[in-house]
Each structure stands twice: as structure tokens, then as C-alpha cells.
Amino acid sequence: DGGITQSPKYLFRKEGQNVTLSCEQNLNHDAMYWYRQDPGQGLRLIYYSQIVNDFQKGDIAEGYSVSREKKESFPLTVTSAQKNPTAFYLCASSVFDNNEQFFGPGTRLTVL
């Protein structure tokens, strides 16, 4: 079955630590996206990548970093510079010339 997988489902981090969230897709989609969702708020775009080895900052990129070395994978690192990292993180992908984005199940990050 084609789809998007995210791991882990739950992640706990101590203050000052960097953590990396995994996102893999086997839909053969060119573009991949990372969003953050906070209670009562819409999704906010962190980073996106339209092609391998290229990515752009979204609306709230500060304190985050990404890489896109393979078409299937788009990991997100939450660095210690991110002041309020506790949130629900969603990864999505789409065909390059189509805005229809399909989402993974999400990772809930909690800073202790």
C-alpha cells in the first residue's frame, strides 16, 4: 500500500536536546512538507521541498532544520533553538505540479 509514514508517534525531549522526526513516503511524490499544529490553530508550514537536494523555509522555520537527500525521505530536526517545540508535527507530500497534499499520521513532540 502506498502512503506516508512518520516515526515515532510520540517523542519526549529534554530542554537543550535536538531531536529528529522521520517522514518517509512511497507515493513517488516529488514534493514534501512539514507542518506544525498547535491546539485551536491551523497548520503552519515549517519547511518544504519540491525536489531532491533542495528545500525552502516556510512561515515558521526558525529553530528547525531539514534535509532531502532521497526522494522518499524528508527528516525534520527540532533544535534547541526552537523555544516552544511542544506540538503535533505533520508531514505531507504531493505531486510536483498539484497542490493536493496527502498527510502522514503525525508525531506528537513533548518537551519535558
Next chain:
Amino acid sequence: EDQVTQSPEALRLQEGESSSLNCSYTVSGLRGLFWYRQDPGKGPEFLFTLYSAGEEKEKERLKATLTKKESFLHITAPKPEDSATYLCAVGVAGGTSYGKLTFGQGTILTVHP
């Protein structure tokens, strides 16, 4: 600045009571309006894409419509399993915004039996 506003924030319905959710948008150039359903603790599930004013799409008890300024998601004779948060998003045409979606804050729908 591109903006998407959804109303109401929350909607409670009795089973079988039809209603509509609203999504108002302001964008420089619309490249699609998208509706998603999100269950608690899960990723959004794609429902519909609308590209031009006057377009309509249907799926089971849901019908989405689009004008130049807003979209409606009509729910006919809802069932408790339709309870979820419904998200609206717009795609913007051109430039470095290619592929990006701007989301509204969502409408939480609760359908009571």
C-alpha cells in the same frame, strides 16, 4: 497577505440535522481550494479540491462549493461518525509560493445521536 478564515469555530448538530461550514479566503491568485477532515490525534484526510468559482464536488453526505470569495462544506443528514475537525486550505499561484497551502484554523463538528 494570504488569509483563510473558517466559521464557525465549533458546530454541534443532532443526527440528521443538515448544516454548512464556511471558508472565506483572500489570496493573490487561487490555485485550488482544499477541504480536509481530521480526527483527533491523526493526520488530515483529503476530501475535495475545487479550482474555479461555481465548481461543486460531492462525497457521501458532504458537498463542497466554491465562489470567488468563499467555499461552503454542506453536510446533509449527518451521522455521529461525521464528527471531526474540518480544515480548509488554499493553494496560491506563482512565484516561490508554488505548492504551498495556507490553512484555516478549522471547524470542530460534533454530531450527537
